[in-house]
Amino acid sequence: MFGGLIMQNNKLRFKMYKSGKNWMVAGLMTTAVLAGLTLSNGDVVAHADTAAAATTTTQVANKKQEVSQDQYDAQKAKVATDQTNVNNAQKAVNDAQTAVDNAKNANENAAKVNDAKTAWKNAESDYNKANSDYNNAHKATNTAKAAADEANAYKNNWDKNEADLYNKLQNQISDATATKTAQTKVANDEAAKDKKDDAAYDATAKLQAEAQTNLDKVNADKKATEDQKQDAADYNQSLLDQMNALYQDSQKHKAARDAANAKVAAADKTIRNANKILAPKSDKNPAGRDLLGHKSAADSAAAKQAAYETALQHEKDLKAIRDAARLTANQKKDAYTQARADYNLPNDAEYAEMQKKATGARQKINADKADPAYTAVTDTEGHVKDANKVLNNAKKAVDTIQAKIDTQNDKLAKAQADLDAAKAAAAKDPDDDVLASNVVAKQSIVNAINNRLHGADGKDGAASLMGQLAAAKQNVTDRNNALNWWNKKLDDAKANARYQKLVNDIAYRQSIIDKADQAKANRAAAKGADDAVAPLEAALAQKQSELKTYTDALNADTNILNNMFVKGSDDSKDNGDHNTTGNDTKKDDDKTPASSVDGDKTATGVKEGNSAKSNASQVTMTRAEYRAANKVAAANEASAKNTKNDAKLPQTSNNESTAVIALGAVSAMLGLGLVAKKREF
Incomplete structure (x- = not known):
């Protein structure tokens, strides 16, 4: 893909970045002329010595801590636990916020x-x-x-x-x-x-x-x-x-x-x-x-004169603004007053006035109800109520007697059926005295029931059930007539103009009392909602504080994990969760995030994908330090050639990504790297 690369007028300079008390120095190779760079569709082959040099440079820059596999796994598990704590704390914050919102919207x-x-x-x-x-x-x-x-x-x-x-x-x-x-x-x-x-x-x-x-x-x-x-x-x-x-x-x-x-x-x-x-x-x-x-x-x-005219015009403009603001304020005040009226939530002064009016209304209602025109109605209503009660009792008496009659009729029907059956049996054997006696007994039962229903003479006398029913029905009629009489008297009393005025006055005054009572309930409900918010907001603040604590712990433990590598492993390989260069996205087989909160930064504090770019102040690295870093890179390069010559880097999904990886390898060969230098303050 890359036909050739010609670098001329090379200059080496360094840029400094800070992470905590550590200052990172990045060697940056600049070139006056970059020519001969051509792109093709061929595969890109990067030798292992290049990768080894880049890896060594990154290790020198990051100063990773060499740990055992158990230590690495323990730190990885700690990060996972931190993440779980953060997730749970975030859910608790969300629930607390919902509770606050619900309380605020309760009224x-x-x-x-x-x-x-x-x-x-x-x-x-x-x-x-x-x-x-x-x-x-x-x-x-x-x-x-x-x-x-x-x-x-x-x-x-x-x-x-x-x-x-x-x-x-x-x-x-x-x-x-x-x-x-x-x-x-x-x-x-x-x-x-x-x-x-x-x-x-x-x-x-x-x-x-x-x-x-x-x-x-x-x-x-x-x-x-x-x-x-x-x-x-x-x-x-x-x-x-x-x-x-x-x-x-x-x-x-x-x-x-x-x-x-x-x-x-x-x-x-x-x-x-x-x-x-x-x-x-x-x-x-x-x-x-x-x-x-x-x-x-x-x-x-x-x-x-011109200044005066300008000031006068400015005054007129501000007067128009003031008048418009006053109109708006009055409208908003009226809207506030109307809202209090619409939802019956008066302020303290209005509530006191409402209670005062309600007290006066109660007193006037008591006086109105003592008026003869009103007592005539209430007394008559009492008689109507009593007449209704008597009428209902009379109707219940009719129902009771009718129930007894219905019971006797049912018994009579059965007794008559038994009598007919006994007669039929005796007719078949007229000489059987037992059958004849049975007929007499059944007939006696029928006669007894008829006596209870209609009396011994069968004329529905007063003692019979039918006589009692007739008397009870007559009583109902009489009680109904009495009720009608009292209702007529009640209608006449209610038709009195004085009474009608009293009724209207009482209804109006009762509405004042009802409104005051409702206002009291509304104010209590609103105050209850406000009182409920304060402890919920305090609980929300506590949950938010806990979330911050867990988040800080996650950040700290993630940074520690990102600076670990396992003994005997190649630091250029993924130990589980993190990467060292910030240029490649590593997969996490254990689903443990390498950096949940500051995932866009590497362990050195340099933003991913921008390790070669910074607006930080430039510093100078001594030539001795630069040569020492190059000697380490050269030693690793020779070792890599002996163990794995001409090894290819993994090819990505397309040629464009391959070109980016190859260019990164070339940049590493030209001296792009990070060297940690500690500076005390």
Whole structure:
């Protein structure tokens, strides 16, 4: 699959990762040029020496603990027990959570009322915040308005009374400044010219002194000719004339300089006087009118007016928000009130009022029931009740007598049948006295029954059952008539308008009492549900704490297991549950998880599948340490070649997976590995 691999400009660097107090150093080979890598469909063959080198490097990095098979199996069983404890604890947490949820939902009506109350409180909080924001904005608007009004007042006064003077003074200052600048230049120029004239005068005076000395010498020399004397005199006079001319020019320049300086002083005075008026008035500046401050205030009027208008609009916006929040809060409050009414769960004040009304209703009901119009009905109802009772007793008497008659009729039918049979037998043998006596006996029985039913004379006398039945039925009729009479009287009493009003009043007042009683029961039920939640929540917290304890134990024992390998075994092979590189997923024949909670990490703390990548800080490994690690890898490589030459690594389900495994083996050959270094803090 891989046609060729060319590595150039190789560099070795290391990255550091931390696991507890252990620092892991990973050697990482980087290459400037990676070329000649081609893919094909052929099988990939990796020699055993490559696998041995990779395994050795991983063992060095992980620092696994060599243990016996019994120790490994014991730790593996401990992890399994930890997992069982975690599973059981998780189930206990789930059950406790269900119990809490059920308790909280035990009183659905109370929950709905609480939801309505919460919605109202939240809306009330929103309104309070919106109202506070509006009040702050209103204050800011008032402040901005005061500032704008003050600035506008300054501007109006400025425009009417001070702008012209300010402009005039500014023009004076401008003109005076220009004059000062120009005259300062003139003064400087004239001073320079005067200085030049003075220098020329001094030089000429020196020459003139020499000329005068020479003239005096020539005049004193008797040998000097008149021409010589005249020439000396003329030269001396010319120098004197030059000096006089220079003096006159110097005086002119001084005068011009002084005149210019006077104009500069006058300009300065004009500027000072104007600035005094522009400045604020004070004891030292009584002429001050603070025109500069007034102009600044007037100039700020537009900005302050705009700021006021912005603040006013912001206030209006917040007022709309506040009004909407107030409307929502009122609606939520009404909804909360309605929910309490709908589910009859009043608050304390409402409940106290309900009980007060219920007490008054009971008192009024007692008074209403003592009213003659009402007692007339209740008394008549008592008579009706008694009449009904008597009628029912009369009907029971009829039923009792009828039952006796039915019994006698049944006996009569049997006795008659026996008599007919006896007669038939006697007719067959008229001379048999026994049969004849039997007929007489049977006839006696029939006669006795008839006597009980109809009397000895057969006329259903009062003593006979039929006579008793007739009397009982008549009694029923009489009792029924009496009941009808009392019912008629009851109807008349109930038809009384006063009674009907009393009935309506009592029904209304009874509804008040019933509602108060139901509210009491509802509040008790809601309180009971709340009281039941607290211990269940405490139990839930306890179960959650136990789950964390078991989970921590599982993590610790799993990490210990992941750092074990059995004596005499190849650490590259699966000892049961865990892997060392984090690149391959190992199968667990015993179904014991290698890492139930942190399954995405290896024992070194480096995330699986990313052992060659990290954003950790780079550290440098000494060349001696690197050579030592390579010597260990080389020794294992030679041993692997002697024992198992050209052994193939297992091929996975497809060529793509084979390519990944082969690339991993090549990376191991290039120095990818972990070396544990312990650093004390």
